[in-house]
Amino acid sequence: MIDKNDIYVAQGYGQRLGFGRFPALLIIDLTNAFADPALFGGGNIDEAIAHTVPLLAAARLSGVPIMFSTHAYAADGIDHGLMVQKNHNLKRLVAGTDATAIVADLAPRDGELVLSKRHPSAFFGTDLLGWLSARNVDTVLICGCTTSGCIRATAVDALGYGLRPIVIRDCVGDRALQPHLANLFDLEQKYADVVPLRAALDHLAARSK
């Protein structure tokens, strides 16, 4: 649907970053609210969750740092920002409720960071950056949802902070296909490497040996 326009090739876009040496796994917003089409789910998000199961297992085996983000607000709404004005339904994402819990198939374990955020990027208004830096991370494997929202914003910030963003194509999803594909195009051309699950599993397996 989105053509890799000739102009992107001619102007030099779409080159590769490659994996660095110290990856971390960032699982973005795979909470019950984003698995539920009646809230913010739909599209291919269920497939992204299913494909993230083996990715999470491989990351655990290889011992890399693992972070889960959940998009959540205080029950009294005191921390609502402008983003909530673009979609009042975001108010339903109350911290500590079922809606904002990570989906059961990916339940976090002790020693894995669960980060509450209120903006698209997992870096924005959080101390994710310091947490990754303190662990010498130079590469972030990004999965979760939505491709056109929090995945993209997290990848763009990671790039700016000098962390190679690797978006795992099979493990990201969106409520609608067109924004999903359009944003994968932008990410691949300008901000991140977009790779299949297989490539991420191989990379993590090579580290585990």
Add this chain to the structure above:
Amino acid sequence: MIDKNDIYVAQGYGQRLGFGRFPALLIIDLTNAFADPALFGGGNIDEAIAHTVPLLAAARLSGVPIMFSTHAYAADGIDHGLMVQKNHNLKRLVAGTDATAIVADLAPRDGELVLSKRHPSAFFGTDLLGWLSARNVDTVLICGCTTSGCIRATAVDALGYGLRPIVIRDCVGDRALQPHLANLFDLEQKYADVVPLRAALDHLAARSK
């Protein structure tokens, strides 16, 4: 081309922020390099420049703060980040050269901020935020290029920082139409108000009275 999918409506996206009380004009990356299809221009960027001429005039008349960004790197490349690895041609954006000068039709005047940046968002790695806060700005009128790059990233950061992003549809452009439209859709649904030039001119004129 990008349908306003039913799911976005059903889930509550696409509501309006509205103008705040104290706007500033952000003119993003309208430099010679982005007006030149042999470098990073093309598509409808020339139209965006042409439509920004009256917008800039109206902003000057109304006395609101005005900022121009230019994407530029040091001549020795010491400040190249990961973004340059996604497109080595970005190395051509050398600070102080013709490529990174603001286009002649929009030449900045004394008292207007010209900000050099090295990342998509004009807020990232700059002190734009403090500059706007010190001027009590609560709304940013965003024009320039590219819609799928620096316009979007700037709008997303503005939203997070509590500044209402208003993207002036006629005054933003991109090297290819599909990413332009896809990103206007994302912006309108989730991060910004997308308004015609007329609405911005009317708003500024009302302030000038």
Add this chain to the structure above:
Amino acid sequence: MIDKNDIYVAQGYGQRLGFGRFPALLIIDLTNAFADPALFGGGNIDEAIAHTVPLLAAARLSGVPIMFSTHAYAADGIDHGLMVQKNHNLKRLVAGTDATAIVADLAPRDGELVLSKRHPSAFFGTDLLGWLSARNVDTVLICGCTTSGCIRATAVDALGYGLRPIVIRDCVGDRALQPHLANLFDLEQKYADVVPLRAALDHLAARSK
């Protein structure tokens, strides 16, 4: 103890910012742990708490935004950063325990932001900035502890973000007098206005009329 050295006067330091138009009250780290000399308290922190009681009452009456910060970490320590390596006792600041609760005399009410932070500045790794911007705040009245730690770091960041930092002298405290005085000197000379409680109460009262 710290002389206002002639060189500071000669070089132009110590001028005044003045109050802006839209203040918020930031109450920094007045938690049980910082009221307890066996943990991180001592010195004149108890006096700071006592003097903050009328300041909080005045702020509530005037309707300005009110934020409390608490310095707290996850129970499993996954979010410990380098700061904890400078003082391992910080691990005792576990989120959700009595140690990290705001002291009873200043118990937060609905509609007041309680912000969990893991760094000296209340702005660092949090979205305090966006919260203040969305409320048009241009001035922050700062009280709490410690003067030589989180008060100073919060004031320095506020200044950078274009928010006038007003440190309420009677309402800030530290575990030891020398660092308290030394940092008030630095703040007054370079980063903030340091004013007595009376000035803050008068300013808030004038707004309440």
Add this chain to the structure above:
Amino acid sequence: MIDKNDIYVAQGYGQRLGFGRFPALLIIDLTNAFADPALFGGGNIDEAIAHTVPLLAAARLSGVPIMFSTHAYAADGIDHGLMVQKNHNLKRLVAGTDATAIVADLAPRDGELVLSKRHPSAFFGTDLLGWLSARNVDTVLICGCTTSGCIRATAVDALGYGLRPIVIRDCVGDRALQPHLANLFDLEQKYADVVPLRAALDHLAARSK
């Protein structure tokens, strides 16, 4: 002058971070303006400059990334922030003039980053963080001036970003002794390791072998 108060020991402050694996050298604000007592110099800043000469030579030999910051504003003052209101003389720090040039004894070479900043911390409103992250830096050797200003602010931000701040005692200076000592105390207790020049030279020499 500042006693290492018993309470700091009792509460656990003053532990060590240690060197990490990948250091960078940050030379803060050693510009002509800060070498001149008629502008912002004085005190022991000249000694700091003299001691930084061998440190810079060792850093060059070992090949670690080197950054110089200069505190500078645009000639038309459009980028003046609140900090300039605390000291109007800061307006004399005009970018591109002799005042804001790095002192001749430490003249930067190609391949060394010269960063213009407008806030105390070299990280604030700049993209220093991304530059260091892209080079895998986990430790910053900090020298320059002033101890009670930009040295401290840079160290506090580095700590928050997960970069071990190592302040080189002989290579930092201030216009007055008391603030210099008071801030070394705070740094050592809470935010950074404060080490003699000898320790930094040994560390760099070990890397050069």
